[in-house]
Amino acid sequence: MLREAIVEFKVYLLSKNCSTNTLLAYEHDLKVFENYLLEKSLDFREFSARDFEDLIAHLTDFSSSTINRIAAAIKSFYKFLYIYDYIPTNPLEDVQLPHYEKPLPKALTFEEVQRILNCVDTSSHLGFRDRVMLELMYATGMRISEVLSLKTLDVSLENKYVRVVGKGNKERIIPFYSRVGDLLSEYLNSVHSKISKGKPYLFPNYKGDKMSRIGAWKIIKNYASKVGLSHKVHPHVFRHTFATHMLLGGCDIRTLQELLGHSSIITTERYLKVSLSQVYEVYMSAHPLARLE
Numbered sequence: 001m002l003r004e005a006i007v008e009f010k011v012y013l014l015s016k017n018c019s020t021n022t023l024l025a026y027e028h029d030l031k032v033f034e035n036y037l038l039e040k041s042l043d044f045r046e047f048s049a050r051d052f053e054d055l056i057a058h059l060t061d062f063s064s065s066t067i068n069r070i071a072a073a074i075k076s077f078y079k080f081l082y083i084y085d086y087i088p089t090n091p092l093e094d095v096q097l098p099h100y101e102k103p104l105p106k107a108l109t110f111e112e113v114q115r116i117l118n119c120v121d122t123s124s125h126l127g128f129r130d131r132v133m134l135e136l137m138y139a140t141g142m143r144i145s146e147v148l149s150l151k152t153l154d155v156s157l158e159n160k161y162v163r164v165v166g167k168g169n170k171e172r173i174i175p176f177y178s179r180v181g182d183l184l185s186e187y188l189n190s191v192h193s194k195i196s197k198g199k200p201y202l203f204p205n206y207k208g209d210k211m212s213r214i215g216a217w218k219i220i221k222n223y224a225s226k227v228g229l230s231h232k233v234h235p236h237v238f239r240h241t242f243a244t245h246m247l248l249g250g251c252d253i254r255t256l257q258e259l260l261g262h263s264s265i266i267t268t269e270r271y272l273k274v275s276l277s278q279v280y281e282v283y284m285s286a287h288p289l290a291r292l293e
Contacts, residue, residue, distance in 0.1 A: 002037070005077075008080075009077055010023060017168055029069060033055070049091050049092060068097065071097050074092070078091065078092045107237070107245070108229075108232070108233070108241045115227040115229070120223055125191050126195065133216075134238070135183055137242075138238050142239065143167075144213060147203065148216060149165065149210070150162065155184060155188070155202065160175055166261035170261065220234060221234065243268075253268055
């Protein structure tokens with residue numbers, strides 16, 4: 001019965017246009033839940049708020065962010081069970097989720113970004129691909145999954161923007177500055193056809209196929225290591241750095257929300273908290289009277 005309900009829930013999620021990564025996360029989290037029920041000999045239809053609290057306390061092998069995600073998945077599952085008459089009442093309706101806020105990574109300085117970009121050897125086709133990919137990441141703040149899913153038709157060189165399909169298949173347009181346009185133009189006109197093998201991905205791997213997240217992570221770590229920054233750089237750092245530098249440059253929070261593809265401005269405001277601390281540091285080091293303190 002539980003397996004049947006989980007399958008129906010997955011079909012429901014598909015109807016809501018959930019991404020593949022989201023579906024895989026739900027599948028993992030509900031498997032954890034199913035194993036717990038088996039271990040404790042509990043019927044999912046008799047699961048209570050107290051059982052939910054015991055389950056959360058039981059998840060000691062997971063990180064705080066994963067525990068939060070598992071808890072949210074179970075609560076969503078029970079909302080579904082109630083709506084579709086698997087259970088007469090929702091035992092988790094008033095239960096509060098555990099709150100674990102994942103700390104944001106430290107943003108790179110502009111000089112550190114420049115060091116990484118400038119260390120890339122663009123004399124090879126794959127090196128040129130890497131330089132364009134890194135520059136576009138810093139220019140747009142895209143998620144690494146969005147970058148790797150880009151196709152050549154998603155780029156408008158004439159209008160200087162890239163069309164991005166983000167979480168929940170939501171589409172957005174992100175502009176880029178002229179230097180990125182020049183790099184993309186040279187890349188598409190002289191390099192891309194030599195590595196894509198006729199396939200459409202903007203940044204393919206050496207076989208012409210879609211580059212994997214691990215592949216992109218290794219590329220970024222390699223260049224960061226070359227300039228002594230391997231301890232602090234991974235794909236999401238470029239997105240965070242973009243957001244921080246945009247706020248420091250005067251970008252308003254609503255525009256940044258649109259550029260990043262956040263469904264809630266609360267998520268974007270986390271970057272604002274970080275940038276304000278950096279603004280304070282710059283202020284204290286720059287203002288004549290502050291320096292006297």
